[in-house]
Amino acid sequence: MVNEIDAVPSPDPTQTEEGTLPPISYNGAFLLIGMMALLFLSGLTQGDYRLALRKMGFRDPVTKGYTILLITPILFELMFNRLDRMVQNFPRIRKALHNLHRHAPYLIITGLVMFFMRIENIFDVSFNEWMGYDLTPIVYGIEGNIVPNIQETLRTSWMDAAMVTVYVGLYALMHIGCVFGFSVSGNTEMVKKFTFTWCGIYLAALPFYLFAPVNEVWVTSSLHCDLYGWNEASGILYDSCDDDSGYIHAIASINNCFPSLHNAFAWALPFLFWKTGYKKTGHFFAIFASLVTLSTVYLAIHWLTDIAAGILLAWIITHYAVRINYTIQPSLKVTDVGWIDDKATIEDE
Numbered sequence: 001m002v003n004e005i006d007a008v009p010s011p012d013p014t015q016t017e018e019g020t021l022p023p024i025s026y027n028g029a030f031l032l033i034g035m036m037a038l039l040f041l042s043g044l045t046q047g048d049y050r051l052a053l054r055k056m057g058f059r060d061p062v063t064k065g066y067t068i069l070l071i072t073p074i075l076f077e078l079m080f081n082r083l084d085r086m087v088q089n090f091p092r093i094r095k096a097l098h099n100l101h102r103h104a105p106y107l108i109i110t111g112l113v114m115f116f117m118r119i120e121n122i123f124d125v126s127f128n129e130w131m132g133y134d135l136t137p138i139v140y141g142i143e144g145n146i147v148p149n150i151q152e153t154l155r156t157s158w159m160d161a162a163m164v165t166v167y168v169g170l171y172a173l174m175h176i177g178c179v180f181g182f183s184v185s186g187n188t189e190m191v192k193k194f195t196f197t198w199c200g201i202y203l204a205a206l207p208f209y210l211f212a213p214v215n216e217v218w219v220t221s222s223l224h225c226d227l228y229g230w231n232e233a234s235g236i237l238y239d240s241c242d243d244d245s246g247y248i249h250a251i252a253s254i255n256n257c258f259p260s261l262h263n264a265f266a267w268a269l270p271f272l273f274w275k276t277g278y279k280k281t282g283h284f285f286a287i288f289a290s291l292v293t294l295s296t297v298y299l300a301i302h303w304l305t306d307i308a309a310g311i312l313l314a315w316i317i318t319h320y321a322v323r324i325n326y327t328i329q330p331s332l333k334v335t336d337v338g339w340i341d342d343k344a345t346i347e348d349e
Contacts, residue, residue: 021101021102025108027330028073028108028109029077029078031332033074038119039118040053042123063168063172070114070115072107073104084097099185102183103191106183106328108332109332110195110198113198113199124209124256134215135213135214135258136257139214139303139305147297148300150298151299163299164295167295171265174289175265175269192325193321193322196324201313201314202261204313204317205264213256214257216301217300217302257302257306259310260307262295262301264310264311268314268317272318272321273285275318276322293311325340
């Protein structure tokens with residue numbers, strides 16, 4: 001006679017409280033690896049392997065951490081079964097791992113867009129020089145030295161440190177915290193909205209970066225050069241700033257200025273929260289977004305025109321993000337696309 005204990009089936013590692021887990025996204029993981037290889041080869045066109053690695057994002061500690069997080073979907077997809085066995089006695093960790101796996105296709109798409117942005121940043125200056133025109137004088141004719149004058153008025157050593165921290169660290173932390181927080185908590189709807197917003201903003205901005213080049217404010221004025229002396233720069237340098245070791249310059253793209261992605265991505269978060277019913281959370285993130293906007297002015301990265309265009313772009317893309325439903329399969333095929341007629345309001349706790 002079979003013992004009752006022996007008759008109890010072992011737990012299926014593919015089963016959770018939410019049902020059967022999706023298959024591993026091998027397509028996505030290997031595509032992400034391929035995109036990283038392409039980014040590395042693109043970087044090699046500008047110098048040796050060390051420079052190529054820095055152009056991939058392995059520079060300062062903050063950017064390194066951000067890049068590593070972008071490639072974590074490779075780890076938890078290709079090693080998911082092994083990791084799952086390792087944490088099977090830790091239900092909370094296992095549930096978080098399962099949730100990350102469920103949302104891996106969305107995280108992979110976000111990572112692919114980010115790496116494509118970096119490839120575009122490598123070649124955009126050369127491409128715009130080949131195009132043979134520059135729209136910066138038009139913007140300068142509208143604004144003049146408003147942004148440099150603001151920086152000169154506010155300039156202090158502690159503000160330098162604070163605004164660099166906001167522009168580099170806080171900006172990245174906002175998005176990393178949200179996308180991984182949504183994923184780990186199993187909030188699929190917000191993961192979808194975030195992914196749509198992230199991809200939509202960049203795809204909408206890309207034609208402007210390619211065909212409407214506007215240089216960042218700091219290249220027009222020597223007032224800002226000393227803010228760019230802490231790390232290696234990643235692009236061409238102008239007569240007024242002939243030091244090749246710019247920290248902010250290393251993560252800026254010089255002429256990918258209009259519209260401002262920093263402001264678009266920063267303000268997309270409060271817009272998403274406000275439009276999905278998380279009013280208080282939206283107010284909280286609006287404070288951070290305001291700091292990001294201030295940092296782009298203080299560091300003379302963006303013109304006021306860029307900032308306004310970036311915020312408007314975020315509003316438009318999030319308008320559609322909360323109204324469209326879709327699914328990204330592990331194969332990265334997009335299915336079940338449809339409009340949400342009656343959005344359910346999410347009550348803020």
